Amino acid sequence: MSMKKTLLGLVLGSVALASLPAMADKYVIDTKGAHASINFEIQHLGYSWLTGRFNEFSGEFNYDPKDVAASKINVTINTNSVDSNHAERDKHLRSDDFLNVAKFPTATFVSTKIVQDDGEEFDIIGDLTLNGVTKSVTIEVDKIGEGKDPWGGYRVGFEGETEIRLKDFNIKQDLGPASQSVKLKLHVEGIKQ
Numbered sequence: 148m149s150m151k152k153t154l155l156g157l158v159l160g161s162v163a164l165a166s167l168p169a170m171a172d173k174y175v176i177d178t179k180g181a182h183a184s185i186n187f188e189i190q191h192l193g194y195s196w197l198t199g200r201f202n203e204f205s206g207e208f209n210y211d212p213k214d215v216a217a218s219k220i221n222v223t224i225n226t227n228s229v230d231s232n233h234a235e236r237d238k239h240l241r242s243d244d245f246l247n248v249a250k251f252p253t254a255t256f257v258s259t260k261i262v263q264d265d266g267e268e269f270d271i272i273g274d275l276t277l278n279g280v281t282k283s284v285t286i287e288v289d290k291i292g293e294g295k296d297p298w299g300g301y302r303v304g305f306e307g308e309t310e311i312r313l314k315d316f317n318i319k320q321d322l323g324p325a326s327q328s329v330k331l332k333l334h335v336e337g338i339k340q
Contacts, residue, residue, distance in 0.1 A: 171211035171218055174303060174337025178205055182304075182336035185224060193325030199231035199240075206256075208337055210303060212293075215263045220271060224254040244320040251279050259283070271307065277316045284309050286333065301339040308332050 176183045185204055191197045206222030227248045229240045241248045258273035267290035275284045286307040293303035310330050313320075 171209035171214070173340045174208050174210060175340055176204075176206040176208070176222070177302070177336045177338050178203075180336075184334045185222075186332045186334075187329050188332070189322070189329040190325045192323055197231060197236075199229060199237075201225065201228050202230050203228035206335075207340075208258075208335075210337070215269055216261050218258075218261050220256070220258045220273070222256045224256075225252065226254050226277075227252060245278075245318055247278050251277075254278075256284075275311070275316075277311075278318060280316045282311075282315055284311060286331075296338075302336055303339075304334075304336040306332070306334050 183204075185201045186198065187200065188196050188198045201224050203225035204222060206220065208218065208220035210218045226246045227241060229237055229246060229248075231237055231240065240246055243250070246254075254275070254277040256273050256275050258271050260272040261269055262272070263269045269288050271286040271288055272283060273286070274281050286309045288305050288307040291304040291306060294301070296302050308330065310328050312328050313322075314327070
């Protein structure tokens with residue numbers, strides 16, 4: 148093979164590689180280090196806010212800051228891990244009046260589309276499956292930051308918020324007119340794999 152053909156092959160190969168889209172990096176949500184949380188708040192009878200969290204969940208996401216729209220996330224939540232800091236209330240939240248954990252022990256969120264709003268703000272649209280019902284929800288997300296960690300890894304963190312109507316997810320208990328929706332607040336730190 149001539150030197151010209153070899154050089155031409157290398158150049159064409161380089162051009163082909165350069166034209167391929169960049170691959171998003173894969174991250175695992177850092178639940179082991181407790182650097183992530185899924186929190187909720189709902190009005191109690193219109194007089195105050197009841198807050199809580201889900202203590203057990205896992206997930207992963209692909210993220211490319213140069214092509215946010217190509218990113219994806221999926222999360223699985225153990226609904227039995229609901230924690231409102233009150234044992235009797237948590238027992239009621241686990242019942243078929245609310246989360247029905249005996250029949251639906253997990254909830255899931257799987258992104259279907261990501262839309263960049265402005266800079267490091269974007270909307271994650273995806274399917275939330277809760278209490279046996281799957282509905283599309285939009286999570287408003289802000290990127291907190293990214294970089295190397297002290298242990299030689301690389302991390303990126305986000306916070307997000309959405310609001311869901313209880314009746315949309317077949318939650319039977321009516322807590323009054325001020326308590327028809329629950330706010331979900333998410334804090335996610337991922338470790339690059």
